[in-house]
Amino acid sequence: MSDEHTETGTGWPQPAGPDRPDGPAGEPDPRPDAPDPDELSPLSPQERPADGDGDGPSTGRGEGVPASPADGVAAVLGAAGARLRRFSSAAVMIAVLLVLLGFTLAVQLKTTSTDSALAAARQEDLVRILYDLEAREFRLRQDIAALEESQRQLRSGEQGRQAALEEATRRADELGILAGSLPARGPGLAVRFQAGAAKPISAVRVLDAVQELRGAGAEAMQISGGDRASVRIVASTFFLNGESGSLIVDGRRLTGPFVITVIGDASTMRTALNIPGGVVAQVAGDGGNVTVEDREVAEVSALHVPRPLEHARPVA
Structure with a gap:
């Protein structure tokens, strides 16, 4: 048995480890975030042996040992909280869209019912309604103009009392004509x-x-x-x-x-x-x-x- 066999302690030659990742020409990896070559291992964290000779029990936790159970629980809770926040935002958006949809349907139904009532009316009725609305609009515009003129005169200061008397007389005459107690021409x-x-x-x-x-x-x-x-x-x-x-x-x-x-x-x-x-x-x-x-x-x-x-x- 050669010296190489004796140094391994097994009688067999020590297997050669994997080559460390180097740069293009065998130089170290130039990336700033590249891991330390000593931390690379071909084995997973579960299969990496602890410090020692590999045959005896481990006396300490190496760099490949998994985190504690408390760290795992905290990670699970954090992920669940993120999903819950995403779910809450989606629920709010869905609720807002449903409210807008309901409002739109209500307005559409009301408009449709009104249009259906007018569509079912006769041509004579529609013409009569149109003339009535035009005549009513004309009278209302006249009333607005007269009231605005009366308001301006009542606020004119010295002529306020005389304007108020004339306005009261005019209103009495109009009411008398409408009530039929005064003749008209x-x-x-x-x-x-x-x-x-x-x-x-x-x-x-x-x-x-x-x-x-x-x-x-x-x-x-x-x-x-x-x-x-x-x-x-x-x-x-x-x-x-x-x-x-x-x-x-x-x-x-x-x-x-x-x-x-x-x-x-x-x-x-x-x-x-x-x-x-x-x-x-x-x-x-x-x-x-x-x-x-x-x-x-x-x-x-x-x-x-x-x-x-x-x-x-x-x-x-």
Whole structure:
């Protein structure tokens, strides 16, 4: 047995270790983060022998010994916490997207239902709604302009008291005309209803005409019969069918032909009466005739006697 066999203690030659990783020309690895060549080993940390002769028990922990159990538990908890944070962020994003989706569906359903109601309406109804909205918008714009002018005058200082008195007088006159307690004069129309031979003018047709005129911006109205009797038309006026083609208006009997005198924008009211399927078309379908005449000065002289209120009281 040679000296080499004797130095190994096994009787066999010592196996040659793996070559250390060197540079391209056998030089040390030039990378700054390269591991120490002495720390490299061909064995895994579990298979690396402890310091000693390899046959006896290990007396210390080498560099390849695994970490303690506490270190492993801490690593597992850290990874679980990172996954939990990622899961919480994803859950919040999903919740926000679900809320936005629900809101969008609700708005879509509401819009669809509204559009369906308008789509099911007749052409005559749509035209009537359009004219009513335009007339209402025009009146509201006029009211806004008048109120702004009144506010400016009331704040003008020395003319404030006089402006307030004039404004109160104007408002009283307007309310008197609307309530039918004051006569009125202005441009407007004279709408004449002539019954046919087969069917008289019904209270429903006259009421439809009054509603159309109100929607077109009528400010004052009265209805007259063939005997020159007149009744002021206000918010509480009612119409009933009487005997022999007559009408009962607010308890007073009127005979035909009937004439409604109205004050307002003549062109707008004429258009409202002549819309397809409107009052003129309905009376013509019953065999009657409606004649609409422009009046530069229409007089509404009939007055309405107010009734004492029994139940309604003003709010303090």
